[in-house]
Amino acid sequence: MTVVACLKWLTPHDADDRFGGISPADSSALEWALRLGAARNEQVLAVAVGPAAADTALRDALACGAHRAIRVDSADELSSNDVAAAIAGAIDGLDVSFVCCGDYSLDRGTGSVPAFLAAQIGARQALGLIEIVLGNEVIALRRLDGGRRERLRVDAPAVLSVEGATATLRRASLSGALAARTAPIDVLAGPVGSHLPTARRPYRPRARVLPPPQGETLDRVRSLLSGGTATKSHGVPVELEPEEAADRIIAALDEWGYS
Amino acid sequence: MDFDAIVVGAGPAGSCAALELARAGKSVLLIERGPFPGSKNMYGGVVYPRILDELVPQWWEEAPIQRWVTRRSTMIMTPTQALTIDFRSQNWAAPPYNGATAYRPDFDHWLAGKATDAGAQLLCSTVVTGVLRDAAGAVIGVRTDRPDGDLTAKVVIACDGVNSFIAKEVGLYGKVDAANYTLGVKETLALPKEVIDERFGVRGREGVDFEVVGCTEGVNGGGFLYTNLDTVSLGVVLKLPRLAAQKKRPEEIIASFKKHPAIAPLIEGADLKEYSAHVIPEAGYKMLPKLVGPGLLVAGDAAALCLAAGIWLEGMNFAMASGMYAGRAAAQAVTRGNTGPDGLKPYLEMLNSSFVLKDHRKLQHIPHLVLSDRVQNQYPAFVANIVERMFRVDNPAPKPGLRRIVREERKRAGIRWRDLLSDGWTGMKGFS
Amino acid sequence: MLAVLFARDGAVPAGGDEVVAECGGRVLVCGTGAHEAAAALQVQGARAVETGQFEPGTLAQQIAPLLDDDIVVLPGSPDGRDLAPRLAHVLRRRLLAGAIRVTEHEVFLARGGGREIHEVTVDGPFVATMVPGVRGTVPTPEADHGVPSVAEKVVAGTASGTDCAVLEVLGPDVATMDLAEAPRILGGGAGLDSSERFDQLTRVATALGASVGATRVVTDRGWLPHARQIGTTGCVIDPELYLAFGISGAVQHTAGLGQPQYILSVNTDPHCPMMQLADLAIVCDANAALDALEARMAERMAGQRG
Numbered sequence: 002m003t004v005v006a007c008l009k010w011l012t013p014h015d016a017d018d019r020f021g022g023i024s025p026a027d028s029s030a031l032e033w034a035l036r037l038g039a040a041r042n043e044q045v046l047a048v049a050v051g052p053a054a055a056d057t058a059l060r061d062a063l064a065c066g067a068h069r070a071i072r073v074d075s076a077d078e079l080s081s082n083d084v085a086a087a088i089a090g091a092i093d094g095l096d097v098s099f100v101c102c103g104d105y106s107l108d109r110g111t112g113s114v115p116a117f118l119a120a121q122i123g124a125r126q127a128l129g130l131i132e133i134v135l136g137n138e139v140i141a142l143r144r145l146d147g148g149r150r151e152r153l154r155v156d157a158p159a160v161l162s163v164e165g166a167t168a169t170l171r172r173a174s175l176s177g178a179l180a181a182r183t184a185p186i187d188v189l190a191g192p193v194g195s196h197l198p199t200a201r202r203p204y205r206p207r208a209r210v211l212p213p214p215q216g217e218t219l220d221r222v223r224s225l226l227s228g229g230t231a232t233k234s235h236g237v238p239v240e241l242e243p244e245e246a247a248d249r250i251i252a253a254l255d256e257w258g259y260s
Numbered sequence: 261m262d263f264d265a266i267v268v269g270a271g272p273a274g275s276c277a278a279l280e281l282a283r284a285g286k287s288v289l290l291i292e293r294g295p296f297p298g299s300k301n302m303y304g305g306v307v308y309p310r311i312l313d314e315l316v317p318q319w320w321e322e323a324p325i326q327r328w329v330t331r332r333s334t335m336i337m338t339p340t341q342a343l344t345i346d347f348r349s350q351n352w353a354a355p356p357y358n359g360a361t362a363y364r365p366d367f368d369h370w371l372a373g374k375a376t377d378a379g380a381q382l383l384c385s386t387v388v389t390g391v392l393r394d395a396a397g398a399v400i401g402v403r404t405d406r407p408d409g410d411l412t413a414k415v416v417i418a419c420d421g422v423n424s425f426i427a428k429e430v431g432l433y434g435k436v437d438a439a440n441y442t443l444g445v446k447e448t449l450a451l452p453k454e455v456i457d458e459r460f461g462v463r464g465r466e467g468v469d470f471e472v473v474g475c476t477e478g479v480n481g482g483g484f485l486y487t488n489l490d491t492v493s494l495g496v497v498l499k500l501p502r503l504a505a506q507k508k509r510p511e512e513i514i515a516s517f518k519k520h521p522a523i524a525p526l527i528e529g530a531d532l533k534e535y536s537a538h539v540i541p542e543a544g545y546k547m548l549p550k551l552v553g554p555g556l557l558v559a560g561d562a563a564a565l566c567l568a569a570g571i572w573l574e575g576m577n578f579a580m581a582s583g584m585y586a587g588r589a590a591a592q593a594v595t596r597g598n599t600g601p602d603g604l605k606p607y608l609e610m611l612n613s614s615f616v617l618k619d620h621r622k623l624q625h626i627p628h629l630v631l632s633d634r635v636q637n638q639y640p641a642f643v644a645n646i647v648e649r650m651f652r653v654d655n656p657a658p659k660p661g662l663r664r665i666v667r668e669e670r671k672r673a674g675i676r677w678r679d680l681l682s683d684g685w686t687g688m689k690g691f692s
Numbered sequence: 693m694l695a696v697l698f699a700r701d702g703a704v705p706a707g708g709d710e711v712v713a714e715c716g717g718r719v720l721v722c723g724t725g726a727h728e729a730a731a732a733l734q735v736q737g738a739r740a741v742e743t744g745q746f747e748p749g750t751l752a753q754q755i756a757p758l759l760d761d762d763i764v765v766l767p768g769s770p771d772g773r774d775l776a777p778r779l780a781h782v783l784r785r786r787l788l789a790g791a792i793r794v795t796e797h798e799v800f801l802a803r804g805g806g807r808e809i810h811e812v813t814v815d816g817p818f819v820a821t822m823v824p825g826v827r828g829t830v831p832t833p834e835a836d837h838g839v840p841s842v843a844e845k846v847v848a849g850t851a852s853g854t855d856c857a858v859l860e861v862l863g864p865d866v867a868t869m870d871l872a873e874a875p876r877i878l879g880g881g882a883g884l885d886s887s888e889r890f891d892q893l894t895r896v897a898t899a900l901g902a903s904v905g906a907t908r909v910v911t912d913r914g915w916l917p918h919a920r921q922i923g924t925t926g927c928v929i930d931p932e933l934y935l936a937f938g939i940s941g942a943v944q945h946t947a948g949l950g951q952p953q954y955i956l957s958v959n960t961d962p963h964c965p966m967m968q969l970a971d972l973a974i975v976c977d978a979n980a981a982l983d984a985l986e987a988r989m990a991e992r993m994a995g996q997r998g
């Protein structure tokens with residue numbers, strides 16, 4: 002069986018390929034793929050959909066211990082569905098146990114490739130993970146909203162997507178690094194992007210719908226000027242020694258009901 | 261042995277060494293700690309690649325340069341005055357050219373590419389952390405920071421830049437004295453190309469090189485200002501002990517240099533893109549380390565082969581040349597099967613008979629002179645005041661005679677005749 | 693346009709109310725406690741379907757037949773983000789993820805790490821997700837609580853093996869919580885003197901049950917990751933309680949503060965904007981105050997244990 006790591010090649014918007022690389026999340030994904038491969042005694046395959054420059058990332062993956070690398074050649078900006086289809090095509094026919102992805106790519110940043118991929122290859126999904134425990138089973142902790150988390154048992158076949166802080170990519174051995182410089186990378190023909198008409202402009206936040214300001218005229222004006230924060234201001238500043246300050250803070254929190 | 265030779269550091273010295281070895285058909289590994297050659301390297305900004313005629317004929321057709329230096333100005337400054345000797349030559353605007361401004365990430369990357377094209381292997385993101393030695397103490401390889409990170413070779417060439425720990429570890433340096441180092445700090449400032457062309461009076465690919473004395477707030481050193489296509493490099497080099505003694509911060513000195521009335525209009529409205537600092541070896545001929553050890557050669561900044569003395573800032577050319585000779589000597593030694601100290605000795609002869617050591621010998625007293633307190637603190641005011649008084653119109657008083665001005669200004673600056681004469685003599689001798 | 697929300701124990705997901713508002717009040721709520729959540733939304737005709745825990749593969753199959761609108765919008769909360777591609781796959785529709793505005797024919801997508809907006813013109817059906825917090829809503833008055841919702845039925849779960857097994861759901865953890873969702877935040881600014889101060893700030897925050905935030909000056913120095921930056925170019929937060937240590941209160945910072953019920957500020961400058969905004973403004977060295985506060989919290993803990 003095979004464990005797959007999906008690596009997206011990125012170049013900073015004001016620099017060339019020499020400054021490119023993969024995201025911290027993808028580095029973590031690669032590390033998890035290598036750990037899974039070792040734990041399950043399976044081959045590790047690194048896949049990138051991207052231009053020739055992405056070979057650098059694949060070679061680094063090989064240097065770190067991946068057994069094989071495939072690049073689906075595409076210089077286009079593809080939709081996440083197309084990227085997932087390209088990856089699915091590249092691993093078609095392999096007996097895949099786990100696919101490891103980053104939670105978000107830094108440029109598109111929607112975290113949708115992994116879910117599409119899971120849907121397309123008929124695998125389970127465990128996405129946005131902040132912790133993985135490898136034992137007899139794969140147990141993962143998934144981030145939910147409201148600060149909650151969900152513990153999952155992830156059985157193969159499954160697509161995992163991890164946050165960058167979940168694992169630090171190992172350092173490639175010297176012999177691995179030397180061998181990877183000339184190691185072969187399989188290149189497959191990739192899809193061409195199908196694009197909706199798109200206009201691009203610098204980010205400007207959308208005007209937020211806010212409740213009208215409350216209170217006295219002066220407070221309302223202040224509220225508008227402060228970007229909608231705090232409609233009221235009670236406090237006259239008090240000058241305190243550090244110890245007194247700590248006591249005052251604790252007293253205030255108690256009073257406000259936050260002790 | 262894993263390789264005939266291992267070269268540590270893919271700066272200009274290392275790449276030229278690897279290129280020469282690969283051309284000679286030797287197996288060579290070039291190890292660089294950055295993610296690609298030049299990625300983290302900095303310098304003032306002007307390179308004199310004449311030596312490349314030998315290694316890469318017609319290099320000017322492909323080297324990634326920013327501008328060709330066609331105007332070279334030396335400026336003597338006091339807080340309110342500036343005297344400039346301005347030289348221009350259109351001869352330098354055409355092949356074979358003289359100097360050029362270039363970015364290190366581009367230039368070093370390109371030069372290392374020449375070495376790999378010739379067959380050298382390049383390994384990046386790898387730090388050499390030590391040398392391997394045999395029982396007799398001869399260097400037989402390197403240790404890197406990677407797991408299973410040892411490699412052996414018949415010769416190791418240390419091109420790891422200033423403060424070379426390899427040269428130190430093998431004991432090629434005597435006592436290291438902070439007095440032999442200067443600190444270089446540099447800002448890269450962005451300006452539209454048209455603005456640079458207009459302010460500096462250049463066209464197309466022409467560029468300027470300003471070297472300045474007296475702009476460092478009493479800390480011995482010098483300043484520079486170079487034009488790239490759409491940025492300028494501005495910086496100062498400062499004598500380390502002085503910097504420490506005077507409790508000045510390099511940022512403050514750069515800031516006051518930028519505010520000088522002769523500089524401010526040139527860089528007005530520029531955006532700061534980058535700030536960097538680096539140490540420069542400035543040991544001088546007498547303080548050079550041993551350049552050859554058993555199984556080891558040292559080249560470039562690692563061997564302190566750099567000329568940094570206020571109005572000179574040449575290191576890249578010395579690095580490329582010494583690297584080339586080191587590669588050549590190593591290849592010959594490998595062919596002869598003698599990589600011991602005597603087998604590698606031809607390296608010294610090559611350096612001795614080339615500009616590398618000839619220039620260092622000739623100019624051995626110049627850095628000391630340029631960085632002396634008199635040249636730094638007294639002469640700029642002395643000279644600038646003389647010129648100011650010559651050009652000042654004091655009507656109805658008649659114009660004073662030059663001799664009187666010189667006498668008065670010398671007194672005012674507190675300079676003794678004896679020192680003036682001896683400094684003049686050192687200067688003359690140094691350049692003749 | 694139809695909003696699709698996945699509720700957990702009757703709670704509306706982050707950004708759910710905004711998506712409902714964007715869709716003009718048309719909404720289908722699935723998940724656990726779907727009815728309760730639908731009622732809390734206070735919109736007429738909210739549809740609710742009880743589907744059990746989050747099993748995105750199965751869920752997409754179950755609810756796809758109920759989605760008769762051409763445009764389906766989910767909040768980009770963790771559940772919405774992970775369900776949307778599954779839905780798009782089952783419905784064979786295009787996914788436009790990470791929108792800041794959705795209309796019938798035009799969708800604005802945040803791209804390039806929030807540096808760019810892509811204005812996409814689209815014809816025909818699609819699924820979109822919307823970034824929580826970008827739109828804002830006006831809360832409806834509490835009075836007409838309990839708008840009835842319409843119950844719907846779904847086909848029973850599809851074959852097993854489509855989803856992971858949920859073992860447990862853990863409560864909020866202030867240390868790993870997204871700042872945008874944190875109810876209590878302890879913010880540090882340039883008034884704190886070293887990177888170690890931020891380790892200390894984190895310890896004090898944990899003791900207070902608060903999450904740590906910072907100004908751009910701090911994140912630029914690399915003392916905290918960018919994810920902890922509050923303001924126009926960082927996170928937009930909406931805590932109940934905000935404690936500001938050594939923060940001047942520049943408008944780029946305060947614009948991201950939301951509407952905390954209580955603000956407390958410690959600063960050496962009594963006149964800076966953060967002090968003007970504070971309910972309790974203490975003029976004091978924030979570093980020393982933090983030392984004292986940490987000592988007090990330790991005493992308290994010891995006292996509680998003893």
Ligand SMILES: Cc1cc2nc3c(=O)[nH]c(=O)nc-3n(C[C@H](O)[C@H](O)[C@H](O)COP(=O)(O)OP(=O)(O)OC[C@H]3O[C@@H](n4cnc5c(N)ncnc54)[C@H](O)[C@@H]3O)c2cc1C
Pocket residue numbers: 268269270271272273274291292293294297298300301302303304305306307308386387388389419420421422443444445446495497537538539540559560561562565566573574575576577579
């Ligand atoms: C502020 C300043 C301005 C200057 N201006 C000029 C100028 O205008 N013109 C000019 O000609 N010269 C200038 N110089 C001098 C010039 O930069 C140097 O002389 C030149 O770079 C020396 O080249 P090198 O190859 O010996 O060393 P470097 O360029 O320092 O290269 C050393 C290389 O070795 C690598 N390395 C170091 N240690 C290790 C290790 N342990 N393992 C692996 N790799 C390692 C480094 O990453 C680097 O790539 C200036 C210097 C400074 C500081």
Ligand SMILES: Cc1cc2nc3c(=O)[nH]c(=O)nc-3n(C[C@H](O)[C@H](O)[C@H](O)COP(=O)(O)OP(=O)(O)OC[C@H]3O[C@@H](n4cnc5c(N)ncnc54)[C@H](O)[C@@H]3O)c2cc1C
Pocket residue numbers: 880881882883884906907908909910921922923924925926927937938939940941942943944945948958959960961964976977978979
């Ligand atoms: C386009 C743009 C976008 C920006 N986006 C953001 C953003 O998203 N978020 C953001 O935060 N900023 C942002 N900024 C930066 C913003 O303008 C302010 O510079 C920043 O918020 C100030 O951070 P600060 O309060 O930590 O530092 P300062 O403004 O330097 O304030 C430090 C405060 O600490 C106080 N202080 C100093 N010493 C002590 C002490 N010992 N004890 C107590 N108090 C002390 C000082 O009195 C002062 O009030 C943006 C700026 C621009 C131009």
Ligand SMILES: Nc1ncnc2c1ncn2[C@@H]1O[C@H](COP(=O)(O)O)[C@@H](O)[C@H]1O
Pocket residue numbers: 007008009010024026027030048049050051081084101102103104105106107109110111112113114115
């Ligand atoms: N072009 C690509 N090639 C390989 N993997 C990709 C590509 N795009 C996205 N991925 C994977 O999908 C994850 C999430 O990306 P996204 O859905 O674009 O936010 C990334 O971290 C990668 O692991």
